[in-house]
Amino acid sequence: MPYQLLRFAFSSKHPEPRMFREPDRLKDTYDAVIIGAGGHGLASAYYLARDHGMTNVAVLDRGYLGGGNTGRNTAIIRSNYLTPEGVAFYDQSVRLWQDLAQDFDLNLFYSTRGHFTLAHTDSAVRTMRWRAEVNKHFGIDSELVGPDAVGKACPQMDLSCGGHAPIMGALYHAPGAIARHDAVAWGYGRGADQRGVEIHQQTEVLGIDVEAGQVKGVRTSKGYISTRKVLCAVAGFTPRVCDMVGLRTPIYIHPLQAMVTEPQKPWLDPILVSGSLHIYVSQSARGELVMGASLDPYELHSTRSTLDFVEGLSAHMLDLFPFLSNARINRQWAGMADMTPDFAPIMGKTPVTGFYLDSGWGTWGFKATPVCGKTMSYTLANDRNHPLIEGFGLARFERYELTGEKGAASVGH
Amino acid sequence: MKLLRCPVNGVRPVSEFAYGGEIRSMPADTCSDIEWAHYVFNRSGVPGVKVEWWYHIASGTWFHAERDTVTDRVLRTWLPGDLPPAADGKAA
Numbered sequence: 001m002p003y004q005l006l007r008f009a010f011s012s013k014h015p016e017p018r019m020f021r022e023p024d025r026l027k028d029t030y031d032a033v034i035i036g037a038g039g040h041g042l043a044s045a046y047y048l049a050r051d052h053g054m055t056n057v058a059v060l061d062r063g064y065l066g067g068g069n070t071g072r073n074t075a076i077i078r079s080n081y082l083t084p085e086g087v088a089f090y091d092q093s094v095r096l097w098q099d100l101a102q103d104f105d106l107n108l109f110y111s112t113r114g115h116f117t118l119a120h121t122d123s124a125v126r127t128m129r130w131r132a133e134v135n136k137h138f139g140i141d142s143e144l145v146g147p148d149a150v151g152k153a154c155p156q157m158d159l160s161c162g163g164h165a166p167i168m169g170a171l172y173h174a175p176g177a178i179a180r181h182d183a184v185a186w187g188y189g190r191g192a193d194q195r196g197v198e199i200h201q202q203t204e205v206l207g208i209d210v211e212a213g214q215v216k217g218v219r220t221s222k223g224y225i226s227t228r229k230v231l232c233a234v235a236g237f238t239p240r241v242c243d244m245v246g247l248r249t250p251i252y253i254h255p256l257q258a259m260v261t262e263p264q265k266p267w268l269d270p271i272l273v274s275g276s277l278h279i280y281v282s283q284s285a286r287g288e289l290v291m292g293a294s295l296d297p298y299e300l301h302s303t304r305s306t307l308d309f310v311e312g313l314s315a316h317m318l319d320l321f322p323f324l325s326n327a328r329i330n331r332q333w334a335g336m337a338d339m340t341p342d343f344a345p346i347m348g349k350t351p352v353t354g355f356y357l358d359s360g361w362g363t364w365g366f367k368a369t370p371v372c373g374k375t376m377s378y379t380l381a382n383d384r385n386h387p388l389i390e391g392f393g394l395a396r397f398e399r400y401e402l403t404g405e406k407g408a409a410s411v412g413h
Numbered sequence: 414m415k416l417l418r419c420p421v422n423g424v425r426p427v428s429e430f431a432y433g434g435e436i437r438s439m440p441a442d443t444c445s446d447i448e449w450a451h452y453v454f455n456r457s458g459v460p461g462v463k464v465e466w467w468y469h470i471a472s473g474t475w476f477h478a479e480r481d482t483v484t485d486r487v488l489r490t491w492l493p494g495d496l497p498p499a500a501d502g503k504a505a
Contacts, residue, residue, distance in 0.1 A: 239458025250454040253482075298432035301460035301483050308414065308428065341454055397454040398447050 019186050020065075020193035026200060026222050030058045032229040032380055033218050035205050035241060037061035038070035039181070039366065040358050041233035042188035043373025044380065045197045051374075052381035055196035059189075060220060062204035062237075066185030069235045072303075072335035073366040074258050074280060074292045075181045076271055078115050080135050080142045080173040085391035085403055086344065087138045089371060092388060094175055096370035104187035108179045109285045113271050115176020116150055120165040120276040128171040135173075145172045153270050161319040165276055176271050178282050178290075184369055208244040208355070215245070215354030229380055231356045233372075236301065236336025238359040245352045249359070250397055251338045255296040256363050257309045259332035261324075263287030277316040288330065291317060295337060295363065303334045337362045344403035347376065347392040348385040356380055357394060415485075419469040420476050420492045433466025436477065462488065 007015045032048065034041045037059045048054040061067070077097055079090035101108045119125045128144050135142030147159050147167045160166045189199055200222065207219040208230060217226040232241045236253050268283040278294040293313045296306075310329055317324055339362045340346055346360035358376045361368065375386035385393065391403050415427040435457065440448050457463075460483045467478045467490070479488040479497065491497045 239456075240460070243459050248451065248455040249458065250456060251458045252456045253458055253460075298465075299435075299463075299482050300485055302485060304485070306415070338458075398450045400446075400450060 019190045020199055023198045023200065026058065026203070026220065026225055027056075027198070028224075029226045030198075031056040031227070032231065033057070033225055033227045034059045034231045034233060035061075035218075036068070036233040036235070036237075037065045037185070037189065037199055037201060038068045038233065038235065039066070039185050039188065039369035040070075040235075040361070040372045040376070041231065042066075042185055042192055042199075043369050044231055044233060044358065044376040045192040045199075045373075046188045046195075047373045047377035048381060049192055049195035049197050052377055054377075054381055057192075057197045058225065059192070059197060059199045060203045060205055060218075061199075061201050062221075064201050065189055065199060066182050069335040069337070069361075069365060070185045070369075071182055072258070072333055073181060074282070074290050075178045075284075075366060076115070076176070076280065076282065077110075077179060077367040078173050078176040078271075079140055079367075080115070080117070080131060080171060080176075082131050082134060083344075083403060084134070084138065087135060087140060089388050089392075090367060091138065091140055092374075093368050093371035094177075096374065097177070097179065097367075100184070100187065100370060104191055106183055106187045106190070108183045108187065110177055110179045111285065112175060112177045113269055113282065114153065115173040115271045116145075116153065116273065117171040117173075118150065118167050118272065118274040118276075119169045119171070120161065120167060120274065122168070124276065125169045128169060131171055141174045143172055145170050154268065154272065156267060156323065157272075157320055158322055161277070162322070165319065178271065178284065180285070181366060184366075188369075188373065205241065205244070208241070210245050210352055210355070213351070213353055215352060228354045229356070230354060231358060231376060231380055233358040233376070235338050235359070235361060235365065238338045238357070242357075245350075245355050247350055247352060247355070247394075249346060249357075249394060250341050251346065251360055252299055253301050253336050254298065254339055255300050255302065255304070255334040256292070256337040257296065257305055257332060257334040258290065258292040259310060259313065260284070260288040260290050260330050261327045262330045264289065264327070272320070274316075274320070277319060279313065279316050279320065281317065281320075289324075289327070295339070296334075301336060303336060305332045305334050339363075341397075342402035342404050345392050346394050347372070347389040348379055348394070349383070350394055360392075417467065417478070417487060418490050419472070419474055420490050420495070421474045422469060422472055425469065425471075429469060429471050431468040431470055433468055433475065436464045436466060 204221040209216040271282040273280040340360040378386040
């Protein structure tokens with residue numbers, strides 16, 4: 001046992017400072033208000049303070065820090081997307097991830113594992129080849145591999161999947177990684193807090209005042225704030241917040257469920273995804289198999305879990321790994337995914353001056369946390385969209401210029 | 414397992430059904446491109462009681478359902494063209 005732990009036993013007060021302050025009241029006015037204390041909101045606050053010198057900023061959350069989709073995802077990080085916009089954006093994010101632990105002085109358990117997207121049909125192999133070529137063109141480490149390479153990386157797998165969906169190849173992305181998602185929110189929260197940003201948990205936004213197309217203030221459960229800039233980074237609550245400023249969006253909410261087994265000895269090194277079997281799985285540092293599937297099939301604003309989900313996902317897991325038939329499921333949960341028609345996010349300025357969106361992150365937002373913070377803080381500070389997010393504006397739908405990012409999680413071709 | 418009442422076949426497991434989205438009215442074809450984009454893409458994503466299209470896959474029946482998108486309670490179901498029955502409030 002490290003001797004440092006002894007001071008916890010002998011000290012009458014908790015000897016470590018808290019990760020961030022808990023201010024007891026809101027100020028009357030802030031330069032910017034960020035709604036949503038998840039990874040995206042806190043990262044934006046952090047880069048606003050660090051890179052743009054804006055520290056008179058409040059981050060509001062109706063629940064607790066990192067309690068939304070930041071703490072509910074399956075923590076996979078990759079950049080092997082399909083469209084040039086997507087690839088450039090996520091590649092920047094992966095690079096940022098790699099120095100984040102140093103930046104925060106906090107162990108994020110960032111673990112590069114290698115990421116296989118399994119192909120069970122000819123058409124899936126074709127799509128994987130397409131994705132590999134787009135990726136390589138942009139300098140991303142991504143290649144099409146045969147079933148033997150999958151078997152070598154993961155000898156426990158039944159490559160025939162019980163005979164009905166044999167693996168014909170895979171897209172292999174060596175930089176694919178996992179990280180401890182809670183620590184990401186804490187790290188950004190602490191970094192922002194140290195630079196003067198205020199984090200207000202259990203502070204619900206009740207309304208946003210707009211006068212002549214310009215944001216004037218925010219009504220909250222703890223009082224009124226006047227501000228000219230509001231960033232909405234609230235995932236599944238986006239339609240409700242947009243409604244407060246009279247903005248219509250194509251976003252619709254479906255739950256996305258996930259579950260973990262009880263901890264096992266380390267045996268699964270790579271991250272595996274199968275679009276045909278609707279599975280993604282990795283083994284966490286704690287030994288749990290972290291598993292997800294596809295979206296729930298209809299709109300629902302709730303984080304309830306279902307038994308159907310556990311049954312369906314377990315059946316597909318057994319296709320890949322028959323020896324898991326005795327493994328037990330430890331817990332399951334759901335998050336509200338804000339989906340868009342083209343599986344690309346909706347980011348940047350909106351028709352309401354001073355109201356910025358970081359939304360439409362559906363099932364693929366965790367991996368983009370750092371780059372969303374970077375680009376949204378730039379957009380807020382300069383009132384100008386960052387070049388990397390120009391393809392993701394809300395106005396693209398009016399122009400019928402969809403981005404079409406189907407390299408998103410849990411989307412088949 | 415969640416159950417849903419098909420107006421033709423009675424109460425069936427929800428896995429036999431497909432979701433068809435909220436019922437929305439199509440603008441006239443003389444509308445502007447922006448109005449059309451609004452119809453094609455934008456949704457009322459705010460939660461509440463909505464009238465939706467549902468489809469019973471096994472029998473090929475399309476029907477209307479009134480559902481609360483927060484609690485996931487289906488208030489009533491009926492065939493297109495019929496009058497909606499009185500809401501019984503039961504989860505069916």
